[in-house]
Amino acid sequence: MKLPRLDKQNxxxxxxxxxxxxxxxxxGQVHAFEDLLASVQDYLGMSQAELEDKMAVFYxxxxxxxxxxxxxxxxxxLRAWYPIDAINEEIVSSIDDDEIxxxxxxxxxxxxxxxxxxxxxxxxxxxPEDEDLTVDDDLYDDDEDGEEEEDAELxxxxxxxxxxxxxxxxDDAIEDQLHEIDEDDLDDDEDxx
Numbered sequence: 001m002k003l004p005r006l007d008k009q010n011x012x013x014x015x016x017x018x019x020x021x022x023x024x025x026x027x028g029q030v031h032a033f034e035d036l037l038a039s040v041q042d043y044l045g046m047s048q049a050e051l052e053d054k055m056a057v058f059y060x061x062x063x064x065x066x067x068x069x070x071x072x073x074x075x076x077x078l079r080a081w082y083p084i085d086a087i088n089e090e091i092v093s094s095i096d097d098d099e100i101x102x103x104x105x106x107x108x109x110x111x112x113x114x115x116x117x118x119x120x121x122x123x124x125x126x127x128p129e130d131e132d133l134t135v136d137d138d139l140y141d142d143d144e145d146g147e148e149e150e151d152a153e154l155x156x157x158x159x160x161x162x163x164x165x166x167x168x169x170x171d172d173a174i175e176d177q178l179h180e181i182d183e184d185d186l187d188d189d190e191d192x193x
Contacts (some may be wrong), residue, residue: 053059
């Protein structure tokens with residue numbers, strides 16, 4: 001493939017995006033990404049390993065460069081070929097008109113300002129805070145025995161706490177268990193390792 005604008009330049013200094021632009025400009029046709037990638041590889045004489053290393057960057061540059069446009073189904077063209085209205089038509093043309101009409105017909109339109117109260121939701125009628133609280137005496141059994149059991153448990157707990165408070169804390173007992181470490185003790189410990 002000959003690209004007159006790029007033939008005079010060193011192929012190692014040309015970016016893949018520049019080659020893709022010239023390929024699309026010369027052919028004047030929309031290309032699938034795979035075909036465009038193969039054409040760029042052939043023109044630059046790249047190995048398969050080089051192509052695989054640079055493929056993701058190339059795809060990102062195609063997306064970021066304002067000169068290219070994806071026209072759907074991973075096909076690429078030059079943005080200059082399409083006026084803005086045609087771009088929208090090209091992308092939308094893949095959707096069937098029947099699908100669009102069926103989506104629009106399935107929507108139910110309602111008049112929000114209608115005075116028909118049957119369809120209206122009365123937000124004031126279903127507020128749970130507005131209902132009066134009724135207490136069923138059968139649910140709550142004022143059992144005197146339950147209170148006596150609770151009182152007995154509280155007395156037992158209080159007596160246990162009192163017994164704990166009677167014991168005097170012996171600070172000297174803890175200090176008797178502690179001793180100073182001598183250098184000889186450290187040397188003995190190091191020998192164990």
